[in-house]
Amino acid sequence: MNLDEFVNLYEEYKKKPSKKEAIDILNKDEITEVDYIKLLNCYDLDVLEIAARKAKDITERYFGKNIFLYVPLYISNFCSSGCIYCGYSCFNKIKRKRLNIKEIEDEMKALKKRGFQSILILTGEDNTKEGFNHLKDAVRLARRYFSEVLIETSPLTLDGYMELVNEGLTGVTLYQETYDLDTYKKVHLLGEKRNFKARLWAIERAIEAGVREVNIGCLLGLCSDYLKDVFLLSMHAMYLLKKYPKIELSISFPRIRPFKGMNFDYTEVSDLELVKFIVYTRLLLKNVGINISTRERSDLRDNLIGLGVTKMSAESKTSVGGYSKESDSLGQFEVSDKRSLDEIIKVIRSKGYNAEFINWVMI
Numbered sequence: 191m192n193l194d195e196f197v198n199l200y201e202e203y204k205k206k207p208s209k210k211e212a213i214d215i216l217n218k219d220e221i222t223e224v225d226y227i228k229l230l231n232c233y234d235l236d237v238l239e240i241a242a243r244k245a246k247d248i249t250e251r252y253f254g255k256n257i258f259l260y261v262p263l264y265i266s267n268f269c270s271s272g273c274i275y276c277g278y279s280c281f282n283k284i285k286r287k288r289l290n291i292k293e294i295e296d297e298m299k300a301l302k303k304r305g306f307q308s309i310l311i312l313t314g315e316d317n318t319k320e321g322f323n324h325l326k327d328a329v330r331l332a333r334r335y336f337s338e339v340l341i342e343t344s345p346l347t348l349d350g351y352m353e354l355v356n357e358g359l360t361g362v363t364l365y366q367e368t369y370d371l372d373t374y375k376k377v378h379l380l381g382e383k384r385n386f387k388a389r390l391w392a393i394e395r396a397i398e399a400g401v402r403e404v405n406i407g408c409l410l411g412l413c414s415d416y417l418k419d420v421f422l423l424s425m426h427a428m429y430l431l432k433k434y435p436k437i438e439l440s441i442s443f444p445r446i447r448p449f450k451g452m453n454f455d456y457t458e459v460s461d462l463e464l465v466k467f468i469v470y471t472r473l474l475l476k477n478v479g480i481n482i483s484t485r486e487r488s489d490l491r492d493n494l495i496g497l498g499v500t501k502m503s504a505e506s507k508t509s510v511g512g513y514s515k516e517s518d519s520l521g522q523f524e525v526s527d528k529r530s531l532d533e534i535i536k537v538i539r540s541k542g543y544n545a546e547f548i549n550w551v552m553i
């Protein structure tokens with residue numbers, strides 16, 4: 191992907207459109223990259239309301255009235271990188287923990303019992319042989335309990351991803367965090383995560399290794415020009431879909447959440463802005479999943495059902511373990527929506543949507 195080309199395009203068109211111009215864009219069947227930049231820079235609420243109705247129709251046409259539910263499981267918080275926005279940064283003096291295989295299985299059994307069929311296994315940045323083997327054991331075990339097994343870890347080599355695919359890995363989540371190189375350098379102080387390009391290309395290695403599903407995202411508010419980040423994230427998605435048309439792709443727009451020891455400046459992104467991003471991105475990327483995690487408040491998550499969102503995490507813990515028994519480790523960040531899975535399902539159904547646990551079944 192030629193990032194500079196997209197940055198230049200954004201810089202050229204990033205000005206607020208007139209209301210008429212924005213409505214003309216909404217009347218098109220397909221919007222262009224330039225139209226998308228203009229909509230991201232539009233703050234008119236009437237325009238947003240029209241777009242929201244359109245986004246709802248598109249989402250239902252491509253995904254039905256379904257909200258897919260998954261759960262994250264942190265198996266280790268050892269991390270060799272220092273990212274200023276993360277509670278697991280190596281600079282933070284917190285208790286480090288790696289679940290043993292019996293503890294991982296207990297956690298998976300507890301999650302399976304609750305009904306989850308899709309699991310996202312997370313670790314800190316740990317490129318040691320021991321770290322990789324721990325991850326591999328967890329993936330192998332997860333395959334026994336879940337239809338979908340995804341990981342969110344440091345980037346792996348092609349061989350590393352292939353080994354995990356052979357163990358049952360079905361998907362990879364890898365957020366670039368920010369597509370702005372200067373911001374990227376400022377927020378990644380130490381470790382392998384400092385390598386912007388290595389991270390950018392890793393998702394393609396995962397696809398080439400055979401995963402069926404990838405999730406990309408950026409942490410809104412790291413870069414003060416977060417509209418640019420949203421635009422570049424969507425361009426990344428378009429590039430991947432063009433190159434790998436069979437891949438199932440989702441995007442996320444997480445916002446920064448507090449954690450113990452948090453001490454850095456960031457840009458607040460309002461609820462309204464988040465709604466805008468989801469709605470306008472749905473108009474551009476019709477068949478891309480949009481994920482909203484428990485970082486966001488319950489009332490906001492509820493209101494986003496029907497506006498473009500297709501995936502939600504539920505009952506999430508960001509500590510290491512914590513599902514089968516109380517965890518004594520600190521969370522990576524504070525979860526906002528702390529409702530039980532049953533409560534979330536109830537709300538999804540009350541809005542006329544199905545709460546789905548299986549996207550596809552592996553035979």
Ligand code: SF4
Nearest residue numbers: 269273276279314315
């Ligand atoms: S974001 Fe990931 S790599 Fe960075 S400090 Fe947190 S766990 Fe480590």
